[in-house]
Amino acid sequence: MPNGDLLDGWKSISTFIGKSVKTIQRWEQESDFPVHRVPGRRSVFAMKSEVNAWLKRQPEPEKYTEDERPAKTGSFDQLFRPRQVSPLVLVLITIAIGVMAFQDLKDIKNTQPVLGPLTVRLVPYSQGSLLTVKNGLGNLPLQFRWDYNWCDFAVHTPGSCMWHVVDLNGDGLDDFLLAAPEKSVPMIDVYLQDSEGRLNLERSLNFSDSIDYQGKVARMGRIESFTTADLDGDGVPELIALPHHASKYPALLIVMTLHGERILTMEHPGWLNGILQVRHVGSEFRLYISGTNNFITKYSEPVVMRLSMDGHRRGVRFSLLRPGRKMGDSVPDGVALTYTRMGSFPPNRFMSMWERAAIRRKNRKQWRGALLVETGFYDTRKGTRVLPGGSILIAVRAFELAPDLSLVDAEFADVMLGTLDIHPKQEPYRSLLKPHYWNGHDWQDTVCTVPCRRSAAGYGE
Numbered sequence: 001m002p003n004g005d006l007l008d009g010w011k012s013i014s015t016f017i018g019k020s021v022k023t024i025q026r027w028e029q030e031s032d033f034p035v036h037r038v039p040g041r042r043s044v045f046a047m048k049s050e051v052n053a054w055l056k057r058q059p060e061p062e063k064y065t066e067d068e069r070p071a072k073t074g075s076f077d078q079l080f081r082p083r084q085v086s087p088l089v090l091v092l093i094t095i096a097i098g099v100m101a102f103q104d105l106k107d108i109k110n111t112q113p114v115l116g117p118l119t120v121r122l123v124p125y126s127q128g129s130l131l132t133v134k135n136g137l138g139n140l141p142l143q144f145r146w147d148y149n150w151c152d153f154a155v156h157t158p159g160s161c162m163w164h165v166v167d168l169n170g171d172g173l174d175d176f177l178l179a180a181p182e183k184s185v186p187m188i189d190v191y192l193q194d195s196e197g198r199l200n201l202e203r204s205l206n207f208s209d210s211i212d213y214q215g216k217v218a219r220m221g222r223i224e225s226f227t228t229a230d231l232d233g234d235g236v237p238e239l240i241a242l243p244h245h246a247s248k249y250p251a252l253l254i255v256m257t258l259h260g261e262r263i264l265t266m267e268h269p270g271w272l273n274g275i276l277q278v279r280h281v282g283s284e285f286r287l288y289i290s291g292t293n294n295f296i297t298k299y300s301e302p303v304v305m306r307l308s309m310d311g312h313r314r315g316v317r318f319s320l321l322r323p324g325r326k327m328g329d330s331v332p333d334g335v336a337l338t339y340t341r342m343g344s345f346p347p348n349r350f351m352s353m354w355e356r357a358a359i360r361r362k363n364r365k366q367w368r369g370a371l372l373v374e375t376g377f378y379d380t381r382k383g384t385r386v387l388p389g390g391s392i393l394i395a396v397r398a399f400e401l402a403p404d405l406s407l408v409d410a411e412f413a414d415v416m417l418g419t420l421d422i423h424p425k426q427e428p429y430r431s432l433l434k435p436h437y438w439n440g441h442d443w444q445d446t447v448c449t450v451p452c453r454r455s456a457a458g459y460g461e
């Protein structure tokens with residue numbers, strides 16, 4: 001056997017074939033690789049001719065040796081190599097991550113309280129009135145006690161409103177507004193609700209004002225009613241409040257931002273007791289307001305107004321009071337005012353000598369229009385069987401008015417016809433079912449507006 005054919009030892013065999021010693025040893029065990037051993041010695045040898053012949057007989061030698069094979073591992077760097085991950089594995093991984101993320105969000109959501117609407121309740125008690133505010137968790141974040149029976153005022157004064165529940169800051173939680181009746185000046189307290197259901201006093205807005213009429217100053221004592229509406233379209237509501245004098249008149253209409261900036265102030269010679277709603281036409285807002293006027297006749301007469309102006313204007317002020325108990329003859333430029341009176345009811349021995357209007361929010365089935373206006377008296381004969389109640393407003397007339405305040409229909413309340421000896425088709429009762437409109441100089445039968453021009457000093461903007 002020529003020496004040039006001999007491969008002596010594992011290292012020589014490995015170098016000749018180009019494979020590792022471990023691979024050659026495995027071949028020996030599994031595929032009868034031609035390796036020879038010398039008896040009594042640990043060394044091995046192989047013949048090149050035999051090795052070449054064995055290699056030719058193999059269909060295809062293994063590509064990798066044991067030490068050259070990629071490690072079988074679950075490590076993330078190996079798992080997320082794109083060329084090694086199948087599309088199915090990627091889909092399964094994505095689903096698993098999504099399930100874990102959803103579970104985390106669900107756990108977070110379950111740890112936060114679910115807050116529903118605020119619930120407000122006003123009830124009498126032995127010493128006065130109790131107002132409670134419950135949050136969506138059933139807790140009582142706010143409660144107020146007053147010595148005065150505000151329940152009687154709220155029930156017997158249609159159109160009045162002492163509080164409002166509204167989302168003021170757009171966080172999806174109800175906030176609370178209160179025209180606090182015990183304060184010495186007309187104010188509205190603003191409470192914002194946090195994610196835990198607490199109501200925190202954010203600010204108190206001062207509606208203190210006065211009316212100087214012919215040398216007599218009437219200071220506003222309390223807010224009769226208020227509401228909220230986004231008048232300028234910026235997504236933040238404004239406040240519309242009706243403060244009045246202790247004697248119920250004169251009164252003010254004040255529109256203010258939540259930061260205390262005045263938008264509109266109107267002086268009125270009567271009692272303003274309710275706002276139906278706010279409507280928008282472009283950038284213009286329209287307010288519908290009801291109450292009385294004490295300048296038209298000796299006693300109060302029911303009136304309804306529609307007032308419009310651009311919601312972006314600021315600091316507008318005007319008065320409907322003129323010397324000598326005369327009505328205002330103009331309004332500032334940019335303001336539109338339709339002013340309607342319902343007529344003076346003749347004296348009646350069962351009632352007081354004044355009547356006022358209230359705009360009802362809930363329409364009756366027989367009323368087809370947008371506005372239902374009821375006028376009525378207070379029953380001053382307590383305990384009488386002629387009229388129900390005692391110091392309760394008794395509705396006498398009902399008007400259906402179109403949005404421009406034109407008359408759609410009117411009628412007397414059935415219960416009043418016999419009790420008060422009313423004959424709707426005879427005068428003066430027939431005229432009491434037809435409203436009249438102020439044009440700045442006199443009253444007319446068709447709808448009109450008060451002229452727009454800058455008024456005399458002290459009564460204009």
